[in-house]
Amino acid sequence: MRLMMTWRAINVGLYSAEMENFYSRLALDIIGKAVFNYDFNSLKTDDPVIKAVYTVLREAEYRSVTFIPYWKVPPLRWLVPRQKACQEALVVVNDTLNMLITRTKKLVEVGSGSYCSPRHPTHFEPSSPELCGTL
Numbered sequence: 001m002r003l004m005m006t007w008r009a010i011n012v013g014l015y016s017a018e019m020e021n022f023y024s025r026l027a028l029d030i031i032g033k034a035v036f037n038y039d040f041n042s043l044k045t046d047d048p049v050i051k052a053v054y055t056v057l058r059e060a061e062y063r064s065v066t067f068i069p070y071w072k073v074p075p076l077r078w079l080v081p082r083q084k085a086c087q088e089a090l091v092v093v094n095d096t097l098n099m100l101i102t103r104t105k106k107l108v109e110v111g112s113g114s115y116c117s118p119r120h121p122t123h124f125e126p127s128s129p130e131l132c133g134t135l
Contacts (some may be wrong), residue, residue, distance in 0.1 A: 028116065030052070036100040049096045055089035 025042040028050065032040045042050050061080070062072065070076050077083045 020028035024054075025050070032100075037102055038103075048092055052092035052096075055085055056093055059086040059089075117121055 022043070028040050028042045032038045040047070040050065062082075063069070069084075070080070071083050077087055
């Protein structure tokens with residue numbers, strides 16, 4: 001529903017959107033809701049988790065083309081501003097992922113070992129590649 005409202009607003013010309021950023025945020029919302037039952041609401045808001053994810057992704061891209069892996073030198077991780085920002089972003093991302101994983105495990109434990117709900121027969125069980133329920 002939110003996606004359709006956003007598309008209508010773009011189509012009518014209420015605002016413009018950078019499509020790469022839009023699809024990245026959309027993917028984050030879909031993955032967050034489907035895997036962790038968590039709404040990042042990234043199409044409407046910028047929260048610290050989203051900024052941290054982008055910081056880590058940009059750093060991964062930078063590292064993939066850098067010849068000398070200076071980030072492996074422990075003191076430089078905190079002295080180089082770019083590396084310091086990446087380390088801080090990793091803490092935010094890891095803390096959020098740990099919270100989401102713990103929450104999802106609790107949901108599975110409470111719900112008779114299945115992550116699936118009867119309303120959504122095509123959800124995957126996290127521990128198994130099989131479909132829960134039948135179509």
